Amino acid sequence: MAELEKRFDRAEEQKIYEKWEKSGYFKPETNKGKDKGEFSIIMPPLNANGNAHLGHALMVTIEDILIRYNRMIGKETLWLPGTDHAGFETQVVYEKVLEKEGKTRFDYERDTLYQMIWDFTESNKSNIKNQLRALGSSCDWDREKFTLDKDIIETVYKVFKKMYDEGLIYRGNRIINWDPYHQTGFSELEVAHKERKTNLTYIKYQIKGSNSYITVATTRPETMLGDTAIAVNPEDKRYQSLIGEIVILPIINREIPIIADGAVEMEFGTGAVKVTPAHDPLDFEIGERHNLPAIQVIDKNAKMTAEAGKDYEGLHVKKARAKVVETLESLGLVEKVEEITHNAAVCYKCGRDIEPLLSEQWFIKTKDLAKRAIKAVEDGEIKFVSKRFEKIYFNWMENLKDWNISRQIVWGIRIPAWFCECGEIIVSEGDEPKECPKCKSPKLTRDQDTFDTWFSSAQWPYAALDWPNGKDYKKFYPTDVMETAWDILIFWVARMIMMGIYITDNVPFKTVYIHGLIRDSKGQKMSKSKGNVINPMDIIAGYGTDALRFSLVIGNAPGNDLNFDENKIKGNRNFVTKLWNIARFIQMNAPQAKEVSRETFTIADQWILSELETLKETMTKHIEKYELHLAAEALYDFVWYKFADWYVESSKYYLNDHQTTGNTQGVLRYVLSETLKLSHPFMPFVTEAIWQGLELSDKMLIIEEWPQKEYKRDKAASDEFEIIQGLVAKIRNLGLTKDDSHTIQKKELENISPSHIELIANLARIKKINLS
């Protein structure tokens, strides 16, 4: 047996990890035949476009704790790792790489660009996987998946076709959020809103056949070139008589009707609104209800089209806006201009303006999918930790819109649809179609677009498990826990629930554990631009993985954001060292396994064993309830303030008495080994290192059994030991030295056996206690 070093060497962590990985214990097969059931977690696929951050560290820590605990319980435990191509996100990252070389993505052919991003992604993947290893992730790397794996794409295609055939997916020319800078459409979720001051222009439209006008207010005067109606609220008394009248659209001189629609707010502006179905989401809806034509006056580069008239064609919207206002003013049609603050739609990544415009895209009808997804949570088939996230989930699901799943980018899963000249759309889940089934023409062009990344990640739970026939799918679906951060609750979790139920007729997971965001010490979000990002690998290098993991978990209630504080890490590094030193003490003083005899337990033995039983119960209960922060706290308290401070201290006295030496050694080793098992999910490295260093068994700690109830408590003995602790503390605070003696009154020793007076003197580090 090699002697433990003075300090736990962080470099050992890597070796321990290699041993584990080589052993195959990360695989569910480790517990095959134990008949304790299954436990599974699919790891949220990591974006393969950068390095691991502290959020990943938190995710891995929580999941790894659950996995290691369940593995020790004896369940067949699957933790499936994966990476995500992260379509648009990765493209944005990669565009920055290109920018440094003075290029843009439009400088490359589709296939070349795809290959370049592929290579970029591959190198990131291997980095990030090594970072997960450094964090101690005991996931089954042989089952790793990538969202662009062949089998995943096949699943995505199969599902797309099924949804198309069943009418849940349709292609439509609808208003979408277009990003002229990135040249792609977005779903509602990728649009951010920025408060901004802007002019609200009041424009007069002449009513046909009269000299009177109706005034509308708009922040986007240039879109008036595409107006096809004026709308007022049907309840609005001011405009009752005008409904059905025709107005002359200035500049263009188009005749458009005044219509009534309930969506119009009477309080805003003049209560009359210009309707531009092609360039405003609300107007689009009004247009649909009233069968209004949609005239596209803005193109995908945010420039005016020919429809806007030759005076405006080619002008950028901002220039066109100024020109329209100028022209209207010269015609005397601008009533007034007010400055207002409103929320402008911008790209969530770069903050540039979003242009709502008409575009052919693929949409998912979400209404029915949402209904079932809501019910599953209402019925408790899926539970959220913490429960408050259910409210957010419901709030969003009840207001869902159809989901635009097509993106005009190269990096992603290409949509398997072909268009024929005859107008037919062919969706194929497999090979490229040879000819149009309708007109038999062989001239088919494939859709250029790719899927929204979330369309594939929404399918992750069943796709990664090889739905529908895979062995893992049959055994582990639905998974037990989906663990992720709250900021992708609706992007991802909600959509997985919808897709999972639709495809498998079963929920994709039973519990959703939501963790918080990690902020800097001042509570600010970490971001590259602020320069306050902390790299978990630096923390690991400085303090060790165990200290980092423990710090991320202790005192952090599920779902709450966490302010990262290096002092906390330091404190928990000290805790790791504490455990290490307990082990060193035991190695020196109880080097061999010893049988214990229960009949001759000392009060200290009784006390620590009783406390240990309590700890086992407490920790098990907390972990089962996903209260990892409380489990960690109980562990910390036991190891430091009970085991180290009192039991190890009193063992110094008992080890010197040959009558109690053997039992004390046995109990020291026993309590240590049980403590290591209980600590292992939280601090896997140091515990395994001690376990093997002290040769506590011939198995690795990672596959030891989670501690079960073992000792019956002797309450009287434990109580007595606690009274002694109080007494000792009091005496120690008197500032006596080892040569002093101290006199105490007999009545203070009421519940203490006289045989323990020497123990008290010993713990108090004084020579002798006299009684008076």
Next chain:
RNA sequence: GGGCGCUUAGCUCAGUUGGCUAGAGCGACUGGUUUACACCCAGUAGGUCACAGGUUCGAGUCCUGUAGCGCCCACCA
């Protein structure tokens, strides 16, 4: 406009279904080189649990309202 949180010791936060004198870590202060550990040991101080009502034998915990802070969603053109 709708929704969700937060407000507990100087700082960062716990506090499970309402139940003993409200806890931890860090910091501060007092004392201690004790044969595992100064990345240590024994202690001390510090809180009208944001505020105001209510329910209850009992409220940090449940209800109502107020204030401050934060976040999410949303079609004020």
